[in-house]
Amino acid sequence: MTDENPFAPPTPRAAVSSANESTTPAADPRPVPAPPSAPEQLPVPAPPAQQDTQHQASDQASHGTDPHATTHGARTRRGKLGARAVSAVVALGLLAGAGGGAAAFALLESQESARPADAALPEPAAGANQVQRPEGSVAAIAAAALPSVVSIEVRAQQGVATGSGMILKADGYILTNNHVVAEAASGADVTVTFSDGHEQPAELVGATPDYDLAVIRVKEKGLVPLVLGDSDEVVVGDSVLAVGSPLGLEATVTTGIVSALHRPVKAGEAVEAAFIDAIQTDAAINPGNSGGPLVNSAGEVIGINSAIAQGPGTTAATGNIGLGFAIPSNQARHTAEQLIETGTATFPIIGVLLDPSYQGEGVQVSQEPQQGTPAVTPDGPADQAGLKPGDVILSIDGRPVSVADELIVAIRAKAPGDPVTLQVRSDGDEREVRVVLEERSSGQ
Numbered sequence: 001m002t003d004e005n006p007f008a009p010p011t012p013r014a015a016v017s018s019a020n021e022s023t024t025p026a027a028d029p030r031p032v033p034a035p036p037s038a039p040e041q042l043p044v045p046a047p048p049a050q051q052d053t054q055h056q057a058s059d060q061a062s063h064g065t066d067p068h069a070t071t072h073g074a075r076t077r078r079g080k081l082g083a084r085a086v087s088a089v090v091a092l093g094l095l096a097g098a099g100g101g102a103a104a105f106a107l108l109e110s111q112e113s114a115r116p117a118d119a120a121l122p123e124p125a126a127g128a129n130q131v132q133r134p135e136g137s138v139a140a141i142a143a144a145a146l147p148s149v150v151s152i153e154v155r156a157q158q159g160v161a162t163g164s165g166m167i168l169k170a171d172g173y174i175l176t177n178n179h180v181v182a183e184a185a186s187g188a189d190v191t192v193t194f195s196d197g198h199e200q201p202a203e204l205v206g207a208t209p210d211y212d213l214a215v216i217r218v219k220e221k222g223l224v225p226l227v228l229g230d231s232d233e234v235v236v237g238d239s240v241l242a243v244g245s246p247l248g249l250e251a252t253v254t255t256g257i258v259s260a261l262h263r264p265v266k267a268g269e270a271v272e273a274a275f276i277d278a279i280q281t282d283a284a285i286n287p288g289n290s291g292g293p294l295v296n297s298a299g300e301v302i303g304i305n306s307a308i309a310q311g312p313g314t315t316a317a318t319g320n321i322g323l324g325f326a327i328p329s330n331q332a333r334h335t336a337e338q339l340i341e342t343g344t345a346t347f348p349i350i351g352v353l354l355d356p357s358y359q360g361e362g363v364q365v366s367q368e369p370q371q372g373t374p375a376v377t378p379d380g381p382a383d384q385a386g387l388k389p390g391d392v393i394l395s396i397d398g399r400p401v402s403v404a405d406e407l408i409v410a411i412r413a414k415a416p417g418d419p420v421t422l423q424v425r426s427d428g429d430e431r432e433v434r435v436v437l438e439e440r441s442s443g444q
Contacts, residue, residue: 141241141299142253147195148226149292150174151245152202152216154181156188164244164292165192166301167225168215168336175336176291177306178207178214178274179267192218195251206339208442210347211412212267212274212306213332215339226293229300231328234258234279242283242305242324244292256283262399264409265325267307275405277413278325279303285324294326302329331413348416348437351380352387354404362394362425363407385435387424394423394430411437 133139152174154161163180167173174192184190184204192202200218207214238258246252260280267274281294285305294303303326311321338345353375358364365382366375367390375389376382393407394400397420401407414420416439424433 136297138241138253138255141295141297142243144299145226145241145243145293145295146251146253148224149195149243149251151193151248151250152176152180152291153191153193154183154188155191156183156186158183162245162248162288163290164288164305165216166243166291166293166304167223168340169225170221170223172218172220172223173205173340174202174216174218175304175332176214176216177304178209178212180291181207181214181216182209184214184216190216192216193250206343206345208335208339208345208347209272209274210442211327211331211335211345212276213304213327213335213339213345215336226295227300228329228333229296229298229302231279231302231330234261234296234302234328236260238302239297240281240283240302241295242281242285242289242292243295244285244289244305246284246286246288248288252289254284256281259323262410262413263325264403264405265307266405266409267325274306275409275412276306276325276327277331277409278307279328281324281326282322283324284320284322286319289324300329301332303327304329304332328413334415344441346416346439346441347412348414348418349380349440350382350387350411350420350422350435351377351438352382354407356404358392360392361402362392363401363404365389365391365393381435381438385422385433387422387433387435388426390426392425394425396420396422416440 148167150165150167152163152165154163161180161183163176165174165176165180168175181190181204185207190202190204191199193199200220202216202218205215205217236258240256240258242254242256244252258279259282263276263278263280265274265276265278267276279294279302281303283294285308287308289305290307292305293301294305296302305324305326307325308319309321309323309325335345353366353370353373355364355366365387369375376387396407396410399410401410411420414437416437419434419436422433422435424431
């Protein structure tokens with residue numbers, strides 16, 4: 001294949017002869033035909049004949065040899081007839097153009113005559129086959145939830161972060177994820193966009209990286225809050241809707257089910273990691289959904305969308321793969337109330353350090369101090385209950401644990417002051433230990 005244009009006009013014969021002057025023999029034994037005396041009266045060839053002549057001329061030009069080339073003695077004579085020949089060529093071109101135009105005009109007329117006089121398409125009958133959207137349908141739940149879901153943008157020196165949020169109270173309180181508005185603690189500007197498109201600046205009320213939750217507030221009244229439901233009543237298979245602004249696409253609704261409960265999820269950096277006793281869902285959750293609500297079929301919020309699973313070896317969020325995680329609404333309610341009232345939140349502890357390198361059954365209390373911190377906090381809950389360094393915790397309230405994160409999120413799902421029952425193995429002997437959880441504030 002070459003880069004020549006297959007639709008280029010054919011090379012005129014005069015140009016071919018001129019191009020081949022250097023290769024034309026000095027004499028041609030064939031007689032030279034005499035030119036007609038009146039070029040203007042040349043018969044106009046039919047369009048197909050013209051097309052064949054053009055193709056022949058084009059082929060001759062491409063091969064560099066013209067079988068009808070004249071001798072040098074004939075060139076002078078032909079030159080005297082150049083003007084008339086040009087006139088004939090021009091007349092030919094004009095006639096061909098007129099013929100093509102007439103053909104095109106006739107074609108348009110035939111097409112117009114074939115068109116129908118009325119192109120109106122059938123329309124549905126009034127009131128027939130109307131889509132039913134009863135209470136409890138996905139459309140009805142979405143219509144009720146969308147006005148109470150907002151898009152959040154945080155502008156900092158490092159760049160722009162976006163996420164979602166839900167209206168908590170009519171006087172401007174909004175719940176979202178800590179990782180969405182974390183830069184607001186350093187003075188970054190926060191802007192909230194409501195479902196009707198209007199925007200309001202927001203200020204940070206309080207945040208906790210331990211649960212990855214934050215509360216912001218706008219100066220606006222009369223907002224419609226969403227209701228936080230009881231996440232303890234959620235069961236696997238319940239239908240849910242995820243509402244938010246994935247990838248900046250505001251007011252997006254996706255559907256799915258509750259895929260699992262009590263998934264131990266560790267999100268964020270190691271220094272400020274959040275340990276979530278999460279609800280797992282297959283409703284599509286993407287970057288930007290963070291902080292938006294997970295709504296049940298009754299229109300109640302049963303979780304705050306916070307994280308998505310990543311494939312092995314992936315270091316950045318890749319988008320929905322059917323494994324999304326939400327903070328249970330009961331945890332969100334408790335933490336949001338603390339943030340609104342005090343600006344900070346607390347979480348429960350048992351007062352031990354866990355050994356992440358342990359590979360056996362259960363979770364082992366560290367045998368040695370770590371960076372100057374004792375394995376069992378003196379006078380802490382575990383110490384008072386009789387736990388020792390090296391003890392192995394097999395379960396909490398009858399729920400088996402096999403990795404440290406499972407024990408941590410199970411404890412974080414409780415409240416300070418709650419009692420828990422641990423199944424503990426010490427030197428081959430197993431026993432039950434009752435521990436009353438102690439309170440610690442975020443950042444300590």
